[in-house]
Amino acid sequence: MTNSNPIGVFDSGIGGTSIWSAIHDLLPNEKTIYLADSKNAPYGQKSKEEIVALSKKNVDLLLEMNCKLIVVACNTATTNAIQELRASYDIPFIGIEPAIKPAANNSKTEVIGILATKGTLNSELFNKTAEMFQNTKIIEQVGYGLVQLIEDGNLYSPEMTTLLESYLHPMIEANIDYLVLGCSHYPYLIPQIKKILPEHIQIIDSGEAVARQTQNILREKVGFSDALKSEPEFYTNSDPKVLESILEYKYPAVKKDF
Structure with missing residues (x-):
């Protein structure tokens, strides 16, 4: 066909x-x-x-x-x-949708981070998926401002670095070993995210x-x-x-x- x-x-x-x-x-x-x-x-x-x-x-x-x-x-x-x-x-x-399943199934620390938009994290579909992994602690973070900076062409701006550090450091302190990128804009931030995250933390996008x-x-x-x-x-x-x-x-x- x-x-x-x-x-x-x-x-x-x-x-x-x-x-x-x-x-x-x-x-x-x-x-x-x-x-x-x-x-x-x-x-x-x-x-x-x-x-x-x-x-x-x-x-x-x-x-x-x-x-x-x-x-x-x-x-x-x-x-x-x-x-x-x-x-x-x-x-x-x-x-x-955010790739919670591979992150939760492979996590050794049983703590994963999800960086996503407010609309995604508040949705019924996301919450139904998250509920399937009761043994995994999911650290949710809304990426306020990230999409707009990307849309404005400010991918590598100091403001972007400051925002990413403020969102990711609490996840690092919580002992995540997987970070799920829950927005299709966010893969373009991977080079900067890798500079902030320890090497052992895996990044997953869809x-x-x-x-x-x-x-x-x-x-x-x-x-x-x-x-x-x-x-x-x-x-x-x-x-x-x-x-x-x-x-x-x-x-x-x-x-x-x-």
């Missing part, structure tokens, strides 16, 4: 490109369309109703572009809206797992593209230069009102 329609990917901004990159690396023949809803970032401070409405707006646009599968490359949108999306649209959705699940859904339900190669498309409703910079200027981004 072949299907050359594109895979749609959306996030509250540029952070979901970390998920897109993992999908593109695993499935280079698949055409991909990425939406960065940077105008409305961060989703993590919004109500559930707002998050659902924004997610549906993004989905509608991707469906206009004939996407065969949609990846919700945003932890906050997944944990707050994916059930509504699956109930409202007849298309496969793949979500992203990119590779989402890419493998995308491959599975294509194989089982949707069909692979028969193209030899396909150029991705990137759209943003904010400054395209910020999106292009996170992509290391390998691909152009188009400004679009949505």
